[in-house]
Amino acid sequence: MNQAGTESNLLYEQENGIGVITINRPHRMNAIDIATRNELRRLLENLSADRTLKVLILSGAGGNFCSGGDVKDMSAVAEAGSENIEARRQRMLNLHPIVQMLVNFDRPVIAAVQGVAAGAGFGLALTADLVLAATNARFCAAFGRVGAVPDLGTFYTLPRAVGLQRAKELVFSAREVDAEEALQLGIALEVHPPEQLMVRARAIATAMANASGTVLSISKRALNQSVRSDLQTMLNLEAEGAAIALNTEFHTDAAKRFANKQPPKFRWPRKEET
Known part of the structure; x- marks a missing residue:
């Protein structure tokens, strides 16, 4: 630790x-x-x-x-x-x-x-x-x-x-x-x-x-902004965020795992598991 x-x-x-x-x-x-x-x-x-x-x-x-x-x-x-x-x-x-x-x-x-x-x-x-x-x-x-x-x-x-x-x-x-x-x-x-x-x-x-830090960061920023923004601004953020996220190593690896039927690296824990 x-x-x-x-x-x-x-x-x-x-x-x-x-x-x-x-x-x-x-x-x-x-x-x-x-x-x-x-x-x-x-x-x-x-x-x-x-x-x-x-x-x-x-x-x-x-x-x-x-x-x-x-x-x-x-x-x-x-x-x-x-x-x-x-x-x-x-x-x-x-x-x-x-x-x-x-x-x-x-x-x-x-x-x-x-x-x-x-x-x-x-x-x-x-x-x-x-x-x-x-x-x-x-x-x-x-x-x-x-x-x-x-x-x-x-x-x-x-x-x-x-x-x-x-x-x-x-x-x-x-x-x-x-x-x-x-x-x-x-x-x-x-x-x-x-x-x-x-x-x-x-x-x-x-x-x-274990999730994509890039995706979490972009998503948090966009969701925080959504409550004081408009539809067009959020659609622009969506497009910009997607372009960045889909260009990360995390996405490439996740896509390969999905294609090869391997378990994903990121999975939200169910309550009964903790």
Whole structure:
């Protein structure tokens, strides 16, 4: 196993092209303070340039995913009276590169969510391409409970996951959504027992690590763009993407395997196999 980096608030491991970022603040239910935010930003910048990485998994230590921004940390800043409105705005703007890097990461990102995913933790999960939930997962756009507005990209990602009206209800109510409702709403792709969550996440990641990275990258970029684009633009992207994908070694090999009736290199794992 390649221990590619260990930070005080984050753990990172990489093996066979699969990287796992674990928020490691279990004593704070993995709440994100300023130090953790800065570490995550630096780590993602490094990973963006690491072409040995094929799939990225986001997780949390100690039975929770992430309880959001560290309110204790924010309260300390407020009590010190060291921030005016513009300083607070700038502090939030400093979060945006994390959102952009994850949403636009040119390889698949999986969020493995157990326990609490609240506030910014909910937003962090929604930056992933696929969200896998443990049966004990609890999602909550909790911002309104502390007099805050959604952050970490939630205004963008949540309506795309559940639709506009339901997104408004979840933000206005700040209520919890359990794993089964998250599955029904489209927040989660699958639900698994906690002990099977990372097993399933790694199985899917392994399958995608064996897929064509070119195809996954092109497909992710096109699908992200489709929700704010038009038909002709998407048809152009389709043609351009196909021309590139069909010129790769992966496609040539896959075509030969198909012609020779050999098993494909890439196959999505069925639930019962994990």
